[in-house]
Amino acid sequence: MIKQAILEAVGNLLASRQRSLLALIGIMVGAGAVIAMLTVGAIAREETARQFRAMGTDILLIRADSDQGLGNLPLAETEALPAQIRGLSLIAPFMLGGGQVSAEGQSRSTSFLGVTESFAPVARVRLAQGRFISRHDRFEPFAVVGSALAEQLSTPFNRIRVGSNIRVGRYVFTVIGVLEPSLPSPMMPADVNDALMVSIPNGRRIMSTPQLAWGVARAAPDADPDQVARAIGTALEPSMREGRVQVQSARALLAGLASQMRLFTLLLGAVGAIALVLGGVGVMNIMLVSVQERRREIGVRLAIGATRWNIQSLFLTEAAVLSLAGGAFGVLLGLAGAWGFAQMSGWAFVVSATAIPLGAGVSIATGLFFGFYPAVMASRLDPIVALRTE
Amino acid sequence: MLELTDITKSFRTGPAETIVLNDLTLHVGEREFCSIMGGSGSGKSTLMNIIGLLDRPTRGQYRIAGEDVLAAPPDKQSALRNRLIGFVFQSFFLLPRLNAWRNAALPLMYRGTPEAEARRQACAMLERVGLADRMEHMPAMLSGGQKQRVAIARALVGQPKVLLADEPTGALDPKVAQEIMDLFLEVNRELGVLVLIITHDPHIAAQCPRQLRLGGGRIAQDLRMAA
Incomplete structure (x- = not known):
């Protein structure tokens, strides 16, 4: 039954290829942004850690200041x-x-x-x-x-x-x-x-x-x-x-950098989240059009004995398949982007262990969240009205 | 088998209330074959929707095989529809992206029948309606008469007690329409399923052992042909 449902969802998505592709791109860009951001964050963290290891945490920097500038x-x-x-x-x-x-x-x-x-x-x-x-x-x-x-x-x-x-x-x-x-x-x-x-x-x-x-x-x-x-x-x-002396330890700088890095990651995460929301709205839009187009099919299925839940899961499966595929491509896109960044900056490319499951999970969750409303709409259709649609 | 008692159905459109069915009472026994005729707006389709559990009457009682089906919650009604009733529509309503046997097997899938078993039963039913060599065909590759046969196979695959057909021959040319009518008569005779056909075609209605005519929101005429 589950295999059948997934095959059917894939078939339906393929039948309206162009529309599915657009939704797919939305989710892909969203998930890609999240993955790229997280990976670039991990790369930057790794690079900083490497620099500090090479430099040692026992280093101190002294700077003399005066009222006119440096002392x-x-x-x-x-x-x-x-x-x-x-x-x-x-x-x-x-x-x-x-x-x-x-x-x-x-x-x-x-x-x-x-x-x-x-x-x-x-x-x-x-x-x-x-x-x-x-x-x-x-x-x-x-x-x-x-x-x-x-x-x-x-x-x-x-x-x-x-x-x-x-x-x-x-x-x-x-x-x-x-x-x-x-x-x-x-x-x-x-x-x-x-x-x-x-x-x-x-x-x-x-x-x-x-x-x-x-x-x-x-x-x-x-x-x-x-x-x-x-x-x-x-x-x-x-x-x-005249003037003052400032002494900074590597440890203090490290703490400062760590909090800066957290802010950076948060910011990048927010960018990714916005991209995902946009992708999700795309999914919702496409699912709503699909529900509208397939009203008669929904009516037939209800008449044949489908429950509300059957209809809901029909559309939710489609949303999930769509966002899963988008998420998978997005992971690839994000990793490619981060790899390009690493190449350009000359930093070592590392993949954060959490990035891939997080990106995939988040994109599926987005798809399901935004697919939920159209699915509920579909399942609430009155079979008589749905069957009368030409 | 079907007991409709004092069924009233009214629609509220703006301030006015339109009464479509007015204290309609109708009993149909097992294995009966009825046609329902009536002018446009006489409530044929509304009656069909109520009998098919797609719509609820405003007032009245409805039992299928003694069971009060109006009391059932929506999902229970889905299950009742799935188990007791088969639908055949004027424009077939096959799912365009499923092949013939998958279309025919759909009610079984919603019942949770394993795919292999559902396929076996759907194929047997397609054979029964004369489509042994069209199992894998997509609806777009079938003629109108063949599509209606798939739809009849789909309606019968779950071994329902009642077969509801809304203008089943309305979209077919007379020769094919007669073939489909013959098929209805055959499954009624051989499977013992109760058949209700809504039709405009007096020629189709004339072949039915029991002929109903709707008028004024009630059964205006109830003719039984001698067998």
């Missing part, structure tokens, strides 16, 4: 902090700027970082070749290049390597190191892959606003990063001529 960190006092604060293992103040660089006729706009020796271990950057900036490279025209920048400035015949020259304004720097590619860190204000790193004295030469406003630090493995963050703020405050 200045006292270099000597900042570098002396690990000796004073228990649980602070490393600290690296740095300057951040940006501008044009050129090499071998290739010109690029990039970030400038004025750094100290300790930047490499704190930011966990590794060298593909050469060495990092050391405490002895004060005014020596030496630079370390991020991997993406090195790639962009290279030509097939002239790769950027140790010994290459890079021009910044009127200064020419000699490359002493090239970094390995690393995951961009959500904590850092600039991506080290796309940055030119020089000593702090050289940084003051090439940046338009040479302020030592930033710092990264690592808390010891057994220390509470939030406590260390507060201690840094308290220790630096007296030595600041």
Whole structure:
């Protein structure tokens, strides 16, 4: 009986192909949107988690603020902090700027970082070749290049390597190191892959606003990063001529990101839900037309001994078959969309385990919900009136 | 078999009340074969709908085989219709997307008969009405007379007590109409099913052992032919 009912529903849907197709597309887009949203959400979550794993949750970001914008960190006092604060293992103040660089006729706009020796271990950057900036490279025209920048400035015949020259304004720097590619860190204000790193004295030469406003630090493995963050703020405050210090821990950022992500997912879910409602209205519309067209058939079935419930289930089965097919195509469409997104963003494609059953379930539920009213309409038809319809 | 007592049916259209059936009383015995004639608006179809449990009278009593069928709730009435009554319509009303045997098997499907068994019975009934070689045909591929035979098979497949036919030959040419009439007479004789035929055609009515004529909302004439 159930098999028969489903076969009959499929037959009826095929008989009005065009209309069924339109309803199918509605549900498909709705379910596809829900699936794509959920999967993109999962991809983004996964990517963030990966970045934090690579970066470590013991990282701290320090920023000096003043009334005019960014402030200045006292270099000597900042570098002396690990000796004073228990649980602070490393600290690296740095300057951040940006501008044009050129090499071998290739010109690029990039970030400038004025750094100290300790930047490499704190930011966990590794060298593909050469060495990092050391405490002895004060005014020596030496630079370390991020991997993406090195790639962009290279030509097939002239790769950027140790010994290459890079021009910044009127200064020419000699490359002493090239970094390995690393995951961009959500904590850092600039991506080290796309940055030119020089000593702090050289940084003051090439940046338009040479302020030592930033710092990264690592808390010891057994220390509470939030406590260390507060201690840094308290220790630096007296030595600041003006302005304040803000210290953010990865953990706080993570919490912020998590709540942001929840909002994002909620928003995407709402978009998907709206799309599904539209699809559902499409199903309802098509079912109502179908009921109208098949009044005589309904009358015959009632005369032959169909109960109200038989008539209802006739139309509900059609709605369910329609929305199930739409949901199945929608899952494929959504996954394809999310895969395309992953390809474009370069993020790893992951399928959230809940997305597929949720998308399929939600689309069937939508179909049944919106199919219910037409089905009830059909079952309430007066057989005499229905039979009289020509 | 059919006992209608003091059946009144009125419709309210705006302020006026139209009385279609007025204290109509009619008893039809088992195995009887009746025709019902009457002018347009004489209430033939209304009477047929009431007998077929598709409509309820405003007042009156109706028993089938002694059972008070008006007291039954709607779904019970569906079951009674399914079990006791077979319908044949003027324009056949086959379901266009089901083939001949599936159309004929429909009442059994609503009864919950397993498909294989329903198919066997439907095919046997199609054979009975002379369509042994049309089991898998779709209604669109059948002639008018063949469609009506499928409809008769569908009406009879559930072994009802009563066969109600509303102008069953109205859409057919005279030769085919006579064939269908012969089939009605045959199933009445051989299956013992009570047959009620609404018709405009005096030639069809003349072949019925009992001839009723509706007028003034009642049975105006009740003729019994000597067998």
